[in-house]
Amino acid sequence: MILVGMLDSPYVRRVAISMKLMGLPFEHQAVSVFRHYDRFRGINPVVKAPSFICDDGTVLMDSTLILDYLEHCVAAGNGLMPPGGEPRKKALRLIGLAMAANEKNVSLVYEKEQRPPEKFHAGWFDRSIGQAHAAFGELEREVARAQPWFGGDRPDAGDVAVAVAWRFGQFYNATEIAAARYPALVAYSARAEALPEFSSTPLD
Numbered sequence: 001m002i003l004v005g006m007l008d009s010p011y012v013r014r015v016a017i018s019m020k021l022m023g024l025p026f027e028h029q030a031v032s033v034f035r036h037y038d039r040f041r042g043i044n045p046v047v048k049a050p051s052f053i054c055d056d057g058t059v060l061m062d063s064t065l066i067l068d069y070l071e072h073c074v075a076a077g078n079g080l081m082p083p084g085g086e087p088r089k090k091a092l093r094l095i096g097l098a099m100a101a102n103e104k105n106v107s108l109v110y111e112k113e114q115r116p117p118e119k120f121h122a123g124w125f126d127r128s129i130g131q132a133h134a135a136f137g138e139l140e141r142e143v144a145r146a147q148p149w150f151g152g153d154r155p156d157a158g159d160v161a162v163a164v165a166w167r168f169g170q171f172y173n174a175t176e177i178a179a180a181r182y183p184a185l186v187a188y189s190a191r192a193e194a195l196p197e198f199s200s201t202p203l204d
Contacts, residue, residue, distance in 0.1 A: 001027070002052070004043055004049065010167075014067075014164045016201045033048070064095070082151075098165035100135045104135065105173050105177070108172070109173070111128070129176045133177065135165075136182055139165075140181075163188065166188070167192075
């Protein structure tokens with residue numbers, strides 16, 4: 001199995017960390033959708049990160065869909081997604097909030113780094129900041145109750161999504177998303193990033 005994409009993408013990093021937590025061996029190819037566009041297009045004509053090459057050569061994309069596939073590749077008990085009931089519903093809500101935070105933080109990065117200055121859209125930029133704060137505000141309340149993880153003694157799919165989203169936002173948009181507003185997320189992130197599966201998969 002081959003994971004294609006850069007770890008500075010929260011979506012690529014989410015899959016990589018999840019695979020390590022599930023004990024799934026994989027090859028990582030650090031191919032950029034910007035710097036290596038033609039090479040990426042040769043792997044996946046849509047040029048979407050992450051792209052994931054299955055053992056039979058099938059190419060999957062979108063972190064949530066890739067992880068849904070991988071949940072069925074591990075032995076019972078090794079998956080990260082709660083199988084049902086209230087734990088699954090809670091994980092789905094957390095993942096949704098984390099993915100929303102990722103989307104808005106990516107929008108901020110694109111406005112700052114990809115859009116020409118004369119086309120900067122201040123209204124869209126401010127709206128994205130507000131939506132990112134809304135997502136992190138919800139997550140701040142949730143992580144304050146994690147003991148120490150939403151999955152109990154072991155991080156689950158919700159934990160990975162939330163921790164990766166916070167780290168990405170702080171790496172790229174710390175000015176817009178002030179950490180001082182989110183002490184529970186700061187402490188939670190520190191616990192997560194100290195885990196070997198996270199520390200061996202650095203964003204930077």
